[in-house]
Amino acid sequence: MALLDTVVMRGLSSQGALSNEDKAFLLELELNPRHMSASEVLWLENGHADLFCVVKEGWGYSYRNLKNGSKQILKFYLPGDIIGIRDFGFTRRLASAAMINEGVIYPFSYQQLFELFGRSSLAVGIMATAMRQQALLSERLVYLGKYAAHEQLAHFLYEIYLRLKRIGAVEDNSFLMPLTQELIGDALGMSPVHVSRTFSMLREEGLVIRDRQHIKLPDPEALARLVEFNDSYIDEFLPHAFSELLRATP
Amino acid sequence: MALLDTVVMRGLSSQGALSNEDKAFLLELELNPRHMSASEVLWLENGHADLFCVVKEGWGYSYRNLKNGSKQILKFYLPGDIIGIRDFGFTRRLASAAMINEGVIYPFSYQQLFELFGRSSLAVGIMATAMRQQALLSERLVYLGKYAAHEQLAHFLYEIYLRLKRIGAVEDNSFLMPLTQELIGDALGMSPVHVSRTFSMLREEGLVIRDRQHIKLPDPEALARLVEFNDSYIDEFLPHAFSELLRATP
DNA sequence: GATTATCCATAACCTATGTTAAGTGAGCGA
DNA sequence: TCGCTCACTTAACATAGGTTATGGATAATC
Numbered sequence: 001m002a003l004l005d006t007v008v009m010r011g012l013s014s015q016g017a018l019s020n021e022d023k024a025f026l027l028e029l030e031l032n033p034r035h036m037s038a039s040e041v042l043w044l045e046n047g048h049a050d051l052f053c054v055v056k057e058g059w060g061y062s063y064r065n066l067k068n069g070s071k072q073i074l075k076f077y078l079p080g081d082i083i084g085i086r087d088f089g090f091t092r093r094l095a096s097a098a099m100i101n102e103g104v105i106y107p108f109s110y111q112q113l114f115e116l117f118g119r120s121s122l123a124v125g126i127m128a129t130a131m132r133q134q135a136l137l138s139e140r141l142v143y144l145g146k147y148a149a150h151e152q153l154a155h156f157l158y159e160i161y162l163r164l165k166r167i168g169a170v171e172d173n174s175f176l177m178p179l180t181q182e183l184i185g186d187a188l189g190m191s192p193v194h195v196s197r198t199f200s201m202l203r204e205e206g207l208v209i210r211d212r213q214h215i216k217l218p219d220p221e222a223l224a225r226l227v228e229f230n231d232s233y234i235d236e237f238l239p240h241a242f243s244e245l246l247r248a249t250p
Numbered sequence: 251m252a253l254l255d256t257v258v259m260r261g262l263s264s265q266g267a268l269s270n271e272d273k274a275f276l277l278e279l280e281l282n283p284r285h286m287s288a289s290e291v292l293w294l295e296n297g298h299a300d301l302f303c304v305v306k307e308g309w310g311y312s313y314r315n316l317k318n319g320s321k322q323i324l325k326f327y328l329p330g331d332i333i334g335i336r337d338f339g340f341t342r343r344l345a346s347a348a349m350i351n352e353g354v355i356y357p358f359s360y361q362q363l364f365e366l367f368g369r370s371s372l373a374v375g376i377m378a379t380a381m382r383q384q385a386l387l388s389e390r391l392v393y394l395g396k397y398a399a400h401e402q403l404a405h406f407l408y409e410i411y412l413r414l415k416r417i418g419a420v421e422d423n424s425f426l427m428p429l430t431q432e433l434i435g436d437a438l439g440m441s442p443v444h445v446s447r448t449f450s451m452l453r454e455e456g457l458v459i460r461d462r463q464h465i466k467l468p469d470p471e472a473l474a475r476l477v478e479f480n481d482s483y484i485d486e487f488l489p490h491a492f493s494e495l496l497r498a499t500p
Numbered sequence: 501g502a503t504t505a506t507c508c509a510t511a512a513c514c515t516a517t518g519t520t521a522a523g524t525g526a527g528c529g530a
Numbered sequence: 531t532c533g534c535t536c537a538c539t540t541a542a543c544a545t546a547g548g549t550t551a552t553g554g555a556t557a558a559t560c
Binding site: 430431432442443446447449450462 | 538540
């Protein structure tokens, strides 16, 4: 169930690109949902890479510890995201991963991932999932490189907003974001003090209202315009050409 | 020939993970080497994504144009690299791509990429290639986020050094790097003036000797120590467990 | 209910890097 | 040979963001 519940796989399935056997295969995978407490570590950098997970509930993140004692967060994982395919093809973890709040994950072994590659539609699905993650990463890199703090933060909030909206976790332009300003700073390469300053700025401009973990974007489109947000890398489903190709080359 | 000449595929092949049919398949792909002139554009952001390429000679790069007129370079491509799998699963290009100097590339259609996914070993190879690219991207993100200019540049040069060394393009710790300081700045999110300043700094410390495109690292290990370079994400070949799994699940 | 730990806001000050500008040398075409 | 352009260097100045510090909420623990 969990792997089929993943964004890309759901897209493929709804486009009729997955055969019944494909779906059965996904459903047959042994799933042991695991309850995670807040801050619980999934794995550490350089640890042996042997599994990946689908996040069912709660938020997670992957990060690298830096020599100066701080850390760089690479990505936040929301329900429906797959965590751990980053290390596919390596023996050791390139980054650590941990939960933010409590939640539930479904772990899979790399062995299972391999078996999945025996079915081309599923392999394509996994690959597309991985490329979507890479797109998010590239987008962050672009903003880290050349944009001012308020643009970075606006972009970050809008990205989270879109991702949450996609999984139905946004209501009345409001959502719950279980991140401290320190975590946000670690993701955006910014000091926590400056995150606070920047939030104040966005608040004064009426773009973001925040009360602890409750975020409200009174005018999401204004935010999007501020950063020229191009959401194709988040929202776009697999091209139909994909499904046609998949049906044509079984 | 060209796709088999790719780092990961060569690794898989030498570990006996590719069957004769796999290799034959790679060799059969229609290859039309194409000569590219300096600065020639391969494709533009938002263009239709229909092909990817293996770089045979010359350097390329992918980049995003920013609203303020500058650009952010996402990655430099050296001979043996695959350019364009980033957009797999999207209809449009997420980034532009162009050559830096003149060179030769081998284009493939996405159609061919799809057919390739019908053979699990090859799909695994492509996936592993993509994840290696993502690792480079993550590493850059980490350095963009929290490191000082001289550390970023040192890291960048050492990465290039390692990648060139792997393809035999380093001799006596020297190599040719056809990049202007402006391009380096666009990659590192740094003004060209500051790139120059930082080069001067590294020169004064005896870490980098540079004469236009000729770079010499008198003591590469010293550079690596400066940035605590962890080269596992570049050099590591596919884990042997991989090959075993591939042989076990045909 | 008191105490403590987190998280956040704001201020004062400092520094790395951006910006602008002027000058140098290499290459190159007329 | 002259003059142009391009890549680079260096300097002077400006500023975004880092750092340190203080105080005030709110939540957690006893």
